[in-house]
Amino acid sequence: xxxxxxxxxxxxxxxxxxxxxxxxxxxVLRLELMTDGEVVQDAIPHIGYLHRNFEKYAENLTYPxxxxxxxxxxxxxxxxxxxxxxxxxxxxxxxxxxPVEVPEKAEYIRVIVCELNRIASHLLAFGTYGLDIGAFTxxxxxxxxxxxxxELFEELSGARLLYNYIRVGGVARDFPPEFHHRLxxxxxxxxxxxxxxxxxxxxxxxxxxxxTGIGVLGVDDCIQNGWTGPNIRGAxxxxxxxxxxxxxxxxxxxxxIPVGKNGDCWDRYMVRMNEMRESVKIAxxxxxxxxERGLLEDENFTAxxxxxxxxxAGEIYMRTETPRGDLGYYIHSDGSDRPARVKVRSPCFTxxxxxxxxxxxxxxxxxxxxxxxxxxxxxxIDR
Amino acid sequence: xxxxxxxxxxxxxxxxxxxTGLVQSDESDPKSPVIYDPAxxxxxxxxxxxxxxxxxxxxxxxxxxLMCLSALDRGAHLSVVxxxxxxxxxxxxxxxxxxxxxxxxxxxVERVWTTASxxxxxxxxxxxxxxxxxxxxxxxxxxxxxxxxxxxxxxxxQEYYRGMKVPF
Amino acid sequence: xxxxxxxxxxxxxxxLAQTTETLELGGRWPEAIPLEGLIxxxxxxxxxxxxxxxxxxxxxxxxxxxxISAYFQDRLGPTxxxxxxxxxxxxxxxxxxxxxxxxxxxxxxxxxxxxxxxVFGSSFAxxxxxxxxxxxxxxxxxxxxxxxxxxxxxxxxGIIMAGWSSNSKYSLFGALRGAxxxxxYEIPLGLAALMIVMTAGTLNMQHLVMDQVGGxxxxxxxxxxxxxxxxxxxxISSIAEVNRTPFDLPEAESEIVAGFHTEYSxxxxxxxxxxxxxxxxxxxxxxxxxxxxxxxxxxxxxxALPGIVWFVGKVLVLVFVMMWIRWTVPRVRVDQxxxxxxxxxxxxxxxxxxxxxxxxxxxxxxxxxxxxxxIGHMMWIAVPVVLLVLxxxxxxxxxxxxxxxxxxxx
Numbered sequence: 001x002x003x004x005x006x007x008x009x010x011x012x013x014x015x016x017x018x019x020x021x022x023x024x025x026x027x028v029l030r031l032e033l034m035t036d037g038e039v040v041q042d043a044i045p046h047i048g049y050l051h052r053n054f055e056k057y058a059e060n061l062t063y064p065x066x067x068x069x070x071x072x073x074x075x076x077x078x079x080x081x082x083x084x085x086x087x088x089x090x091x092x093x094x095x096x097x098x099p100v101e102v103p104e105k106a107e108y109i110r111v112i113v114c115e116l117n118r119i120a121s122h123l124l125a126f127g128t129y130g131l132d133i134g135a136f137t138x139x140x141x142x143x144x145x146x147x148x149x150x151e152l153f154e155e156l157s158g159a160r161l162l163y164n165y166i167r168v169g170g171v172a173r174d175f176p177p178e179f180h181h182r183l184x185x186x187x188x189x190x191x192x193x194x195x196x197x198x199x200x201x202x203x204x205x206x207x208x209x210x211x212t213g214i215g216v217l218g219v220d221d222c223i224q225n226g227w228t229g230p231n232i233r234g235a236x237x238x239x240x241x242x243x244x245x246x247x248x249x250x251x252x253x254x255x256x257i258p259v260g261k262n263g264d265c266w267d268r269y270m271v272r273m274n275e276m277r278e279s280v281k282i283a284x285x286x287x288x289x290x291x292e293r294g295l296l297e298d299e300n301f302t303a304x305x306x307x308x309x310x311x312x313a314g315e316i317y318m319r320t321e322t323p324r325g326d327l328g329y330y331i332h333s334d335g336s337d338r339p340a341r342v343k344v345r346s347p348c349f350t351x352x353x354x355x356x357x358x359x360x361x362x363x364x365x366x367x368x369x370x371x372x373x374x375x376x377x378x379x380x381i382d383r
Numbered sequence: 384x385x386x387x388x389x390x391x392x393x394x395x396x397x398x399x400x401x402x403t404g405l406v407q408s409d410e411s412d413p414k415s416p417v418i419y420d421p422a423x424x425x426x427x428x429x430x431x432x433x434x435x436x437x438x439x440x441x442x443x444x445x446x447x448x449l450m451c452l453s454a455l456d457r458g459a460h461l462s463v464v465x466x467x468x469x470x471x472x473x474x475x476x477x478x479x480x481x482x483x484x485x486x487x488x489x490x491x492v493e494r495v496w497t498t499a500s501x502x503x504x505x506x507x508x509x510x511x512x513x514x515x516x517x518x519x520x521x522x523x524x525x526x527x528x529x530x531x532x533x534x535x536x537x538x539x540x541q542e543y544y545r546g547m548k549v550p551f
Numbered sequence: 552x553x554x555x556x557x558x559x560x561x562x563x564x565x566x567l568a569q570t571t572e573t574l575e576l577g578g579r580w581p582e583a584i585p586l587e588g589l590i591x592x593x594x595x596x597x598x599x600x601x602x603x604x605x606x607x608x609x610x611x612x613x614x615x616x617x618x619i620s621a622y623f624q625d626r627l628g629p630t631x632x633x634x635x636x637x638x639x640x641x642x643x644x645x646x647x648x649x650x651x652x653x654x655x656x657x658x659x660x661x662x663x664x665x666x667x668x669x670v671f672g673s674s675f676a677x678x679x680x681x682x683x684x685x686x687x688x689x690x691x692x693x694x695x696x697x698x699x700x701x702x703x704x705x706x707x708x709g710i711i712m713a714g715w716s717s718n719s720k721y722s723l724f725g726a727l728r729g730a731x732x733x734x735x736y737e738i739p740l741g742l743a744a745l746m747i748v749m750t751a752g753t754l755n756m757q758h759l760v761m762d763q764v765g766g767x768x769x770x771x772x773x774x775x776x777x778x779x780x781x782x783x784x785x786x787i788s789s790i791a792e793v794n795r796t797p798f799d800l801p802e803a804e805s806e807i808v809a810g811f812h813t814e815y816s817x818x819x820x821x822x823x824x825x826x827x828x829x830x831x832x833x834x835x836x837x838x839x840x841x842x843x844x845x846x847x848x849x850x851x852x853x854x855a856l857p858g859i860v861w862f863v864g865k866v867l868v869l870v871f872v873m874m875w876i877r878w879t880v881p882r883v884r885v886d887q888x889x890x891x892x893x894x895x896x897x898x899x900x901x902x903x904x905x906x907x908x909x910x911x912x913x914x915x916x917x918x919x920x921x922x923x924x925x926i927g928h929m930m931w932i933a934v935p936v937v938l939l940v941l942x943x944x945x946x947x948x949x950x951x952x953x954x955x956x957x958x959x960x961x
Contacts, residue, residue, distance in 0.1 A: 133881040135882075
């Protein structure tokens with residue numbers, strides 16, 4: 001009964017169900033991994049564990065009531081989500097009989113809080129990426145600095161995570177007294193801090209070995225897969241809506257678009273690190289311009305939005321640059337005080353959809369590195 | 384190119400049978416305007432995949448990025464709106480397909496833009512639009528075997544899902 | 552040859568005879584009391600006391616790790632239980648004691664129960680060969696180093712048992728990674744130890760330390776450049792042997808949850824946990840004994856402090872370095888782990904073996920006997936050259952550190 005040795009040594013693929021509870025799936029993502037030893041032959045993402053059907057909620061709420069729900073999509077960068085929705089509604093209102101005039105102070109506050117939230121979001125991405133690769137310490141450094149931002153937000157809006165701060169016509173509250181001093185102190189402190197992170201993690205030999213050349217997606221593939229934000233910039237395309245279609249008052253600031261070169265994990269990660277520097281620049285310029293224009297003493301932080309908001313009927317699609325990419329809102333209005341349909345185009349959703357093609361033939365540890373590098377938030381994917 | 388010019392370009396190429404009309408803003412009555420931003424080119428359902436391929440590959444259009452694929456419930460019709468963007472030329476366009484509620488089948492544009500794959504799965508899940516030619520239309524967001532399409536206006540939640548009471 | 556216990560009994564009998572004589576008890580130990588039995592009981596008690604004492608070591612190390620990591624990470628660490636939080640590991644131990652002891656229903660129950668004891672037992676058994684004093688208390692074995700290499704390899708058996716019996720995929724991955732890693736790294740580790748054996752000509756730990764007495768220049772580590780590199784190889788391999796970052800793949804949290812002990816809870820988990828820290832202590836202790844002079848004082852002529860202070864001090868320095876590394880660097884990937892072992896450590900080890908052999912041979916032939924320093928120390932002139940070659944080896948074929956992405960404004 002001598003069987004050939006090759007038949008006796010037949011191996012089989014093993015299905016590894018990674019998640020929904022797993023330390024490095026960044027929420028409740030489940031990956032169905034077909035593994036041959038450590039090699040991943042196929043990785044099928046399963047989502048929906050956090051699905052609340054935001055879009056159905058939105059159909060039953062008035063426009064201002066929707067804003068807190070947008071917070072709960074990308075809860076890491078809630079301010080940016082709010083801004084996107086509010087700008088879309090304001091744009092629609094602007095074509096109607098009762099346009100909303102946003103005061104200049106509110107525009108500056110919006111830019112400042114959004115850039116701060118971008119920093120907070122990238123800090124989280126940086127910290128958890130360190131965890132994914134196996135370094136624990138950067139995570140706590142990142143959280144220490146994120147904490148300061150959250151404290152500033154708490155002072156401003158009363159909440160640390162889900163702010164409901166940006167409203168149609170302006171913002172919910174004015175800067176508290178002396179707030180701009182604390183803000184400036186944070187910006188002064190934080191600008192050199194990014195260099196500390198770079199020495200701690202970015203240029204670490206092991207970190208480089210783990211992330212360079214892993215999960216490469218070129219510019220054309222990025223566009224095909226609908227990638228936006230830091231992910232496509234990592235591939236080398238300087239695509240940033242703040243420059244391409246300047247919304248709010250982003251055309252008044254001088255900042256650069258960091259781009260990568262090869263489109264691998266390290267490039268995507270590094271784009272985020274450099275974006276934090278740019279965000280500090282923008283926030284600082286905004287603060288300076290506020291001072292120059294005497295806006296700090298101005299008490300006009302919101303337009304007079306009285307009565308029920310009834311945008312004109314029609315359909316509008318608008319997108320803004322969140323820390324994760326283009327966040328688009330498609331609003332179908334029937335002229336009433338509630339939208340007939342709100343569709344959200346989530347940047348993480350499209351980013352995750354490319355994971356399957358990217359992870360074939362890599363190791364389990366590489367899949368973890370890729371998930372971390374595209375910086376997903378399940379709240380926004382499942383909505 | 385503006386969305387209107389893109390519409391004319393498509394009309395030249397495909398003719399009135401396929402490109403059936405342009406839905407655009409009507410601001411003649413300042414009291415109650417109707418806004419379409421961007422204006423939408425109505426496309427016959429059966430031809431959408433060809434039109435999409437043309438939009439992507441035509442040198443003048445080069446609409447290489449599918450920004451958003453939205454499914455809407457307009458009562459008698461369900462519609463799919465494709466918001467397109469050209470990274471090369473920097474212009475945007477919107478295509479729209481209306482299908483009857485009872486026979487909601489739209490050809491898939493997955494082959495044109497890879498990202499459409501998940502968007503179509505989501506639209507299939509939540510709005511009940513079948514995308515013919517799609518490689519994998521399994522439920523993406525809803526659990527396996529969920530009944531009904533939650534984003535339709537006439538949706539009512541099922542009473543039990545696998546023995547669990549649904550409306551709490 | 553008499554049995555060690557008999558020999559010891561004979562020696563004790565003589566001592567007792569002298570003592571009883573001075574105490575005027577008639578010069579004789581009462582024959583009615585069987586001395587051998589007494590000695591056996593004493594040995595068992597001694598073993599129990601030693602294990603109890605050594606069991607304190609991981610508890611101290613856990614506290615040390617938590618405090619050190621906290622200070623690295625700009626936080627305070629445990630502060631609540633006891634002054635400066637010193638009792639927190641005890642509190643943790645009590646908590647683990649009262650936790651539910653879960654055994655997965657699909658597990659191989661016998662192996663699942665046995666695995667923690669195999670790991671714990673083999674980690675603690677090797678403590679016996681550590682030479683912490685001038686006079687060894689536990690086991691002055693002629694084959695001490697060999698025993699260490701043999702018994703510490705049993706840990707991997709326990710890890711495979713744990714991973715296989717859990718019947719969980721993450722555990723299986725952890726076990727297989729652990730097996731591959733520990734078996735691979737045992738080779739450079741053994742070769743590094745072999746260099747010492749070649750130089751000293753003995754496997755007895757106590758004799759190895761004796762040979763290094765007399766100051767820091769007598770340490771094997773500084774005897775010649777090959778042994779210095781050997782010490783580095785030994786240290787790197789021992790980090791891999793105890794599964795600590797950057798080689799913590801068998802329990803890589805972000806990839807395979809907790810690796811081979813994913814399914815363990817309560818006291819069984821505590822056994823793995825204690826064994827890990829006992830291992831850290833043991834590999835550091837062996838490293839100190841082999842390369843850093845054991846209990847001997849590094850300052851020539853300075854004998855004021857007892858040997859145990861030097862020994863523990865040196866071990867804690869090494870443990871601190873391990874913790875420093877753990878809380879600083881990320882984890883390598885599984886193929887990179889193997890590459891480090893087979894492509895770098897192993898060839899360097901072979902070169903080292905040859906080099907050490909040359910030095911030993913030259914010393915035996917009496918070369919440089921007329922010089923004020925030994926031939927090995929003379930070899931230190933070659934250090935820059937060796938380091939240059941090693942540097943070229945280590946950095947050839949790997950990607951150079953890339954600059955930051957350029958920033959393009961539009």
